Amino acid sequence: MAGKISAPLAALHVRVERRNAGNPSxxxxxxxxxxxxxxxLFGPSGAGKSTLLDCVxxxxxxxxxxxxxxxxxxxxxxIHVNVPPQRRRMGYVFQSLALFPHMTVKENVGFGLPNLPExxxxxxxxxxxxxxxxxxxxxxxxxxxSGGEKQRxxxxxxxxxxxxxLLLDEPLTGLDAELKSFIVADLRAWNAEQKIPIVYVTxxxxxxxxxxxxxxxxxxxxxxxxxYPHAVLGAPxxxxxxxxxxxxxxxxxxxxxxxQVDGVMRVRLEESTTEIEVPLGYAAPGDxxxxxxxxxxxxxxxxxxxxxxxxxxxxGNIVALEQRGTTVIALVEAGxxxxxxxxxxxxxxxxxxxxxxxxxxxxxxxxxxxxx
Amino acid sequence: MExxxxxxxxxxxxxxxLFVVGLxxxxxxxxxxxxxxxxxxxxxxxxLVLPPTVLGFYVLVAMGSRGPLGKLxxxxxxxxxxxxxxGLVIASVLYxxxxxxxxxxxxxxxxxxxxxxxxxxxxxxxxxxxxxxxLPMSIPGxxxxxxxxxxxTLGEFGVVLMVxxxxxxxxxxxxxxxxxxxxxxxxxxxxxxxxVLLAFSFVVLSIVYGVNRRIxxxxxxxxxxx
Numbered sequence: 179m180a181g182k183i184s185a186p187l188a189a190l191h192v193r194v195e196r197r198n199a200g201n202p203s204x205x206x207x208x209x210x211x212x213x214x215x216x217x218x219l220f221g222p223s224g225a226g227k228s229t230l231l232d233c234v235x236x237x238x239x240x241x242x243x244x245x246x247x248x249x250x251x252x253x254x255x256x257i258h259v260n261v262p263p264q265r266r267r268m269g270y271v272f273q274s275l276a277l278f279p280h281m282t283v284k285e286n287v288g289f290g291l292p293n294l295p296e297x298x299x300x301x302x303x304x305x306x307x308x309x310x311x312x313x314x315x316x317x318x319x320x321x322x323x324s325g326g327e328k329q330r331x332x333x334x335x336x337x338x339x340x341x342x343x344l345l346l347d348e349p350l351t352g353l354d355a356e357l358k359s360f361i362v363a364d365l366r367a368w369n370a371e372q373k374i375p376i377v378y379v380t381x382x383x384x385x386x387x388x389x390x391x392x393x394x395x396x397x398x399x400x401x402x403x404x405x406y407p408h409a410v411l412g413a414p415x416x417x418x419x420x421x422x423x424x425x426x427x428x429x430x431x432x433x434x435x436x437x438q439v440d441g442v443m444r445v446r447l448e449e450s451t452t453e454i455e456v457p458l459g460y461a462a463p464g465d466x467x468x469x470x471x472x473x474x475x476x477x478x479x480x481x482x483x484x485x486x487x488x489x490x491x492x493x494g495n496i497v498a499l500e501q502r503g504t505t506v507i508a509l510v511e512a513g514x515x516x517x518x519x520x521x522x523x524x525x526x527x528x529x530x531x532x533x534x535x536x537x538x539x540x541x542x543x544x545x546x547x548x549x550x
Numbered sequence: 551m552e553x554x555x556x557x558x559x560x561x562x563x564x565x566x567x568l569f570v571v572g573l574x575x576x577x578x579x580x581x582x583x584x585x586x587x588x589x590x591x592x593x594x595x596x597x598l599v600l601p602p603t604v605l606g607f608y609v610l611v612a613m614g615s616r617g618p619l620g621k622l623x624x625x626x627x628x629x630x631x632x633x634x635x636x637g638l639v640i641a642s643v644l645y646x647x648x649x650x651x652x653x654x655x656x657x658x659x660x661x662x663x664x665x666x667x668x669x670x671x672x673x674x675x676x677x678x679x680x681x682x683x684x685l686p687m688s689i690p691g692x693x694x695x696x697x698x699x700x701x702x703t704l705g706e707f708g709v710v711l712m713v714x715x716x717x718x719x720x721x722x723x724x725x726x727x728x729x730x731x732x733x734x735x736x737x738x739x740x741x742x743x744x745x746v747l748l749a750f751s752f753v754v755l756s757i758v759y760g761v762n763r764r765i766x767x768x769x770x771x772x773x774x775x776x
Contacts, residue, residue, distance in 0.1 A: 237667050263670040276668035280686045289682065290672035339672060 188248030189213045190343050190375045194233045194240035206230060206240075206399040212343075212375040213392075216366075218407075219379045220386050221396035222419055227379045228273075230396065231345045234377070235270045236263035247342045269336030269344040273351065275328050277320040283307070283331050284316040290339040306338040310364055326357050333361070337368060344369075344376045355388070362389065383424045386411065395419070417468050420548050426473035426517040428548075433461045442489075442542055445469060452513030455489045456545040470546045473519040477539035478508065480528045490540035499525070499532050506530070512538055552719060553727035554746060560635070560723060561703040564642045568650040568699050571643070576654035577680065595652070597645045606712025609641045613713065633715045638723075641713040642703050649698040657691020658684060697758040701751055 190212040198204045206226045219227050232238040234245055236252065239260060245253040252261045277286050288303050307313040310330040315323055323331070329349055336344060350358045369376060380386060386393055386407050393411070394404045397419045403410045414420035420428060431445040434453065441458045445467055454469070461467055483491060494512025501507075506525040508518045516538060520530070530536070579591060597605055612619040613631040619640075623631045631637040661684060669679040685692065707725040714721030716730070724743055731740035 232667075235667075235671055237670070263667070264673050264675050266671075267673070268671055270668070270671040272664050272668065274662070274664050276662070276664040278665060278668075278683060289669070289674070292674075292678065335672070 187214045187373055188250075188342060188375075190234070190377070191244070191246040192230070192234060194230065194243035194245065194253075196229065196233060196238065196240045198229075204399055206233070208396065208399070208401055210394055210401055210404070212377055212394075214373040214375050215369070216376050216378055216389060216391040218386050218389055218391055218393045219377055219396060220383075220393050220410075221381065222421065223381055224398075225381075225396040225419075226399040227381070227396055228347055229399075231270065231347055231377065231379060234343070235268050235345060236261060236266050250342075267339070267342050269339065269341035271329075271332045271336050271344075271346045271349040273347045273349065275320075275332040275349070277328060277332055277335070279320055282317050282319055283312065283323070286320070286331060287316075287335045287338050290335065302338055306334045309368055310334045310361075326353055326361070329353065330361060330364075333365060337372075340372070341374065343374055346376065346378045348379050348381070350385075355384075358385075359388065383411065414470055414546060414548055417470070417548050420468075420470035420546070424472075425470040425546075426519075427469075427471040427476075429469045429471075429514055431467050431469050433463050433465045433467055435463050436461070445547075447514045450513030452492060454492070454540060454545060455542050456547055457543060459547040461547070468548045470548050471516070471540065471544055473507070473517045475541070475544035476516060476518045478510070478518055478520060478524075478528060478530070479537040479539055480534075482537050483539060486539060488539045488541045490538070490542065490545070492538040492540070494536060494538055496530060496532050496534050496536055499530055501525075510536060510538055553722050553724045554743065556635075556719065556722065557704050557724040560638060560642060561700045563639050564646055564703045565650075565696055565700045567639070567643050568646060569696060572647065572650035572654060572695065576651045576658060577684075579651065579655045580658035595648050598648050602645065602706070602708025603712055605645055606641065606709040609637075609644060609709070610713050613637050613640070632713065633717060633721060635714075635720050638710060638714040638721050641709050642706060645706060645709045646699045646702050649702045650695045653691045653695040653698060654688065657688040657694075661687050693758055693761055697754060701754055704751070705747070 191210075192212065193209040194206060196206040198206075204224075204226070206229050208226070208230055219230070221227050229238060233240045233253075240253065240255065242255040243253065244251065244255070251257075251259050252266050253259060278289065281289065284303055284307070287306060288299060291299050291302060294302065303316075304313060307316060310333055312323075312327055312330045312334060315327060315331070320328055320331070332349065350361060353361070365376070378385075378389065378391075391407075392405070393407050395402050395410055402419065411423050414423050414425060417428060429447045431447045434444040434446055436443040436458060438458070442455050443458050443461065444453055445456050446453050447469065456467075456469060459467065477488070482493070492512040494510045494516070496508055497511045497515065498509040499506065501522060504522065505519050506522050508520060508525070508530060510516045510518055518538070520528075528536075575594070579587065579594070610632060611617050613623070614620045615624065615630050615632075620631050623629075631640070665683055665687075666679055669683050674682065705725060706723075707729070710721065710723050710726055711729075714723070714726075716722050716726055722730075724747055728740050728743050728747075731737070731743070
């Protein structure tokens with residue numbers, strides 16, 4: 179930093195409660211603080227991510243709560259403040275991008291700057307178009323440019339107004355990873371100077387890991403965890419979230435017994451005779467549970483191992499083997515069918531082939547019990 | 551000829567007034583979330599299903615020297631409303647209201663709500679959204695509304711007869727004139743006027759459909775780029 183402070187560092191404070199008239203069982207109840215820089219809002223579809231962004235932007239009115247940027251109150255149900263969206267000074271890039279189809283790229287980008295003198299207006303538009311590498315498209319209409327270009331134009335349109343917060347609702351879906359990373363790099367470069375909070379919504383785990391920033395995980399309208407990706411994504415709390423996070427193994431099971439002293443319980447998987455030991459959850463013997471296990475957390479052994487700390491060793495057979503990129507995916511039948519990821523070299527040295535008997539090794543803490 | 555010019559004058563006045571009145575009404579009908587909205591929608595659509603004589607009858611009663619509107623007008627301008635051109639304009643505005651409002655509402659409602667959200671987030675108030683987003687995207691709807699209103703007013707008969715009567719130069723429109731000629735067995739005269747009206751209506755509708763089709767291809771836009 180060259181000591182140039184171009185914008186005050188104002189965080190976004192959000193506390194909203196909102197019931198959905200059409201779906202009484204869904205309630206948004208979120209409290210979060212979003213600091214300047216990238217924050218990823220992650221959750222399965224239907225978790226309330228877009229509803230939350232709409233509340234922050236002022237497009238939806240929360241039933242209760244408070245929304246502030248720094249000390250500036252945008253919404254407060256107690257003192258009846260609700261600043262309309264056009265006066266919140268936010269940037270919001272919708273999933274559909276919502277470029278005006280009857281305007282050129284330049285007109286789209288200039289839409290948010292109606293009151294500037296023409297010369298300043300033009301220089302602001304050109305500057306942002308250059309920053310997002312779309313200055314050569316200024317005379318085109320949205321229907322005449324590619325998907326990636328549209329996304330750049332939508333970002334430029336949102337940022338040219340110098341918003342105090344940028345909300346991005348899965349804006350880069352449908353782009354390949356390389357193009358996505360280029361656009362994100364341009365966005366980071368822009369924000370290195372502006373330092374505004376950027377809320378980036380996604381429902382794919384790959385994007386969370388690629389961006390590698392603070393994550394807020396939303397599920398069924400609530401913040402279920404927040405922190406950095408590796409910590410947050412490792413322990414899902416619900417079946418839907420586990421699926422969204424890419425937990426390849428999800429089994430139904432029945433609790434057999436609990437050991438309070440050891441902090442574990444034994445679970446029988448599905449209708450099989452396979453029993454595993456998992457961390458203690460809120461359950462009683464006979465209760466149904468769901469167990470989520472990441473395919474990469476499972477070890478395979480070609481001989482029965484002993485002298486291990488891992489509590490679960492299951493005998494099984496490989497039923498299918500497939501290499502995808504640098505991952506070998508093995509389906510192992512051991513009462514239930516486990517999906518296991520190993521490296522190609524591990525697969526070679528173990529001599530894995532379909533039909534071969536193997537032993538599955540599972541650490542207790544790699545088995546997560548999740549709610550429905 | 552006099553009757554035809556009168557009809558055109560009436561249609562122009564009514565279209566202009568209805569555009570100004572119908573635009574905010576259509577905007578409200580398209581975007582209001584008020585629960586009682588269906589009641590207003592029903593009132594706006596009433597002229598579509600009411601016999602013109604029923605509408606004309608109530609308008610006549612209201613405009614009469616003892617009706618509320620008639621009394622007010624008398625007090626303000628010193629003459630009555632019934633059987634005048636102004637009275638005819640008022641009645642026709644009511645009668646053609648759905649022909650202006652419904653195409654506009656349909657057009658406004660077809661605009662992706664996200665575009666309006668984007669417009670609001672970018673700082674545009676309702677008026678700016680209307681002029682820069684809603685109207686430019688509704689040109690086919692606006693053209694349709696104007697032309698339907700114009701053509702419908704041009705061809706109206708029952709309401710005119712009830713409210714305007716049959717005064718040459720003031721309320722004798724072309725459809726009344728045709729009726730008159732037929733009643734007095736002047737078929738050639740009637741035919742000449744009917745033919746003019748037919749040709750005129752056809753030309754106007756052709757222009758509308760032609761223009762709408764071209765707008766569909768974005769060749770022409772009356773809203774200059776800023």
